[in-house]
Amino acid sequence: MGNTHGMRNAYGVETVRAAERELMARLPQGALMQRAAAGLAAACADLLGRVYGARVVLLVGSGDNGGDALYAGARLARRGAGVSAVLLAPGRAHPGGLAALLAAGGVVLQEDAEDTVRRADLVVDGIVGIGGRGGLRDGAVPLAEAAREARAVVAVDLPSGVDADTGEVRGAAVRADLTVTFGTHKPGLLVDPGREYAGSVRLVDIGLALPGEPEVEALQHADVAALLPVPGAESDKYRRGVVGVAAGSDRYPGAAVLAVAGALRGGAGAVRYVGPAGGAVLARFPETLVSDRGPAKAGRVQAWVVGPGAGDDAQVVEEVLAAEVPVLIDADGLRLAPRDVVRERSAPTLLTPHAGEAARLLGTGREEVEAARLSAVRELAGLYGATVLLKGSTTLVAGAGGGAVRVNATGTPWLATAGSGDVLSGLAGSLMAAGLEALDAGSVGAYLHGLAGRFAADGAPVGAHDVAEAIRYAWRDVVRTG
Numbered sequence: 001m002g003n004t005h006g007m008r009n010a011y012g013v014e015t016v017r018a019a020e021r022e023l024m025a026r027l028p029q030g031a032l033m034q035r036a037a038a039g040l041a042a043a044c045a046d047l048l049g050r051v052y053g054a055r056v057v058l059l060v061g062s063g064d065n066g067g068d069a070l071y072a073g074a075r076l077a078r079r080g081a082g083v084s085a086v087l088l089a090p091g092r093a094h095p096g097g098l099a100a101l102l103a104a105g106g107v108v109l110q111e112d113a114e115d116t117v118r119r120a121d122l123v124v125d126g127i128v129g130i131g132g133r134g135g136l137r138d139g140a141v142p143l144a145e146a147a148r149e150a151r152a153v154v155a156v157d158l159p160s161g162v163d164a165d166t167g168e169v170r171g172a173a174v175r176a177d178l179t180v181t182f183g184t185h186k187p188g189l190l191v192d193p194g195r196e197y198a199g200s201v202r203l204v205d206i207g208l209a210l211p212g213e214p215e216v217e218a219l220q221h222a223d224v225a226a227l228l229p230v231p232g233a234e235s236d237k238y239r240r241g242v243v244g245v246a247a248g249s250d251r252y253p254g255a256a257v258l259a260v261a262g263a264l265r266g267g268a269g270a271v272r273y274v275g276p277a278g279g280a281v282l283a284r285f286p287e288t289l290v291s292d293r294g295p296a297k298a299g300r301v302q303a304w305v306v307g308p309g310a311g312d313d314a315q316v317v318e319e320v321l322a323a324e325v326p327v328l329i330d331a332d333g334l335r336l337a338p339r340d341v342v343r344e345r346s347a348p349t350l351l352t353p354h355a356g357e358a359a360r361l362l363g364t365g366r367e368e369v370e371a372a373r374l375s376a377v378r379e380l381a382g383l384y385g386a387t388v389l390l391k392g393s394t395t396l397v398a399g400a401g402g403g404a405v406r407v408n409a410t411g412t413p414w415l416a417t418a419g420s421g422d423v424l425s426g427l428a429g430s431l432m433a434a435g436l437e438a439l440d441a442g443s444v445g446a447y448l449h450g451l452a453g454r455f456a457a458d459g460a461p462v463g464a465h466d467v468a469e470a471i472r473y474a475w476r477d478v479v480r481t482g
């Protein structure tokens with residue numbers, strides 16, 4: 001889909017470096033850093049409101065990230081800000097940047113650095129950028145902590161301590177209100193936990209040409225609008241697609257109701273329900289086609305959803321996996337679906353674990369998955385030869401064949417409510433039945449589900465059924481403004 005719809009793309013460090021080398025070779029020395037510093041200074045000025053008289057403290061590391069901070073500091077000093085720099089490696093600060101700062105009236109702080117940082121109107125984090133390796137080094141940790149008490153923190157390119165390629169944070173990292181990033185988003189700015197440290201992100205164009213596929217991409221309204229299924233004049237309920245839902249149990253009939261609730265709002269022309277909760281489903285949604293035979297005999301569907309609240313019924317999972325249509329596997333189904341059977345399926349499979357379920361499938365701990373989401377989702381997709389949607393504060397979707405990982409951030413923590421995952425599985429399964437590919441169905445489903453959660457919650461607690469009801473508002477919003 002490329003850039004045609006304004007997809008937000010993030011490229012890894014290696015690609016950024018190559019693009020920078022190529023561009024630098026064609027520009028006068030230092031030109032690129034001046035572009036970066038100009039964009040950074042403008043963003044700082046916007047944040048400050050009034051530059052004259054503002055107390056600005058620069059945290060300056062030994063690389064070009066510190067250079068950006070110094071040149072931007074010089075620009076702010078020329079506009080009347082009181083700018084002081086804390087040099088983390090005094091002999092190795094960017095020489096040109098330091099000279100520019102001093103010439104503009106800035107000073108180098110020799111003592112009481114932490115106190116000055118705490119009292120600052122603005123702290124500019126130029127400790128490390130894409131050259132950073134591992135967590136913050138010891139000397140920088142107290143400064144990062146002091147910065148939390150300052151009025152505002154702007155991170156240069158990315159918050160120091162956040163891994164640019166993965167969003168992983170090992171140890172301490174700077175928490176920014178705003179990150180001013182150059183040339184392209186970095187994966188670590190879009191994927192948690194890094195995303196949380198970045199605050200809002202402003203992209204400064206420095207003229208980089210980035211070739212090929214990004215590491216991570218985030219759909220925007222227009223991308224989603226272009227992917228949504230729309231019935232044509234010739235459509236009938238079967239042509240729009242039938243989605244089968246094999247979910248729920250005597251113990252958890254509600255999971256069936258919620259998965260059907262999501263499926264009814266996902267674009268399929270009909271929802272076929274199979275399982276022991278048919279009565280509960282019909283009572284709530286009379287439009288559902290209910291069957292009391294197993295999935296193999298339930299009649300044709302264009303995609304299956306299996307697993308929410310399903311308990312231990314391995315037979316149902318087996319029958320669904322044997323169907324030659326796309327299958328979404330969630331919750332209990334993930335436990336019951338053998339890896340080799342999934343790998344050998346000829347039709348697409350979409351797995352939708354949360355971090356705890358992903359950890360069990362990978363044989364690791366929940367915390368490990370949450371700390372390294374990008375590698376976990378890629379690894380699972382590889383192991384199962386399937387598309388994997390990893391739920392959480394930022395939801396990731398990795399395709400079976402590698403390629404850019406989709407990240408979704410439309411959600412809200414209010415979605416952390418029982419049953420909201422069941423709604424998502426019905427919704428994404430319905431999109432597959434309507435003809436979307438697994439990667440698109442997962443990422444479009446997560447986008448609408450997150451937005452629906454926001455609309456339904458609007459700052460107050462919600463139940464999962466509220467989220468399902470709000471899907472149509474999310475859909476309309478996407479269609480109208482996309």
Ligand SMILES: NC(=O)C1=CN([C@@H]2O[C@H](COP(=O)(O)OP(=O)(O)OC[C@H]3O[C@@H](n4cnc5c(N)ncnc54)[C@H](O)[C@@H]3O)[C@@H](O)[C@H]2O)[C@@H](O)CC1
Binds near residue numbers: 020127
């Ligand atoms: N290369 C370019 O063309 C441009 C680069 N720009 C800036 O340059 C940055 C990259 O500069 P560099 O390659 O010099 O790398 P950085 O400045 O990101 O960091 C490298 C330096 O930090 C030290 N370091 C590494 N890990 C550390 C850690 N965990 N704690 C403390 N110190 C650590 C290294 O010893 C090295 O001296 C970008 O993030 C961006 O801010 C911009 O000026 C735009 C143009």
Ligand SMILES: Nc1ncnc2c1ncn2[C@@H]1O[C@H](COP(=O)(O)OP(=O)(O)O)[C@@H](O)[C@H]1O
Binds near residue numbers: 414423449
């Ligand atoms: N902190 C959060 N911010 C945004 N979305 C969240 C957050 N926590 C959970 N979610 C979303 O809520 C849903 C919860 O699904 P899941 O964990 O399967 O719950 P359940 O099994 O109760 O349905 C997922 O779509 C997930 O991405």
Ligand SMILES: [K+]
Binds near residue numbers: 129159160
């Ligand atoms: K930084």
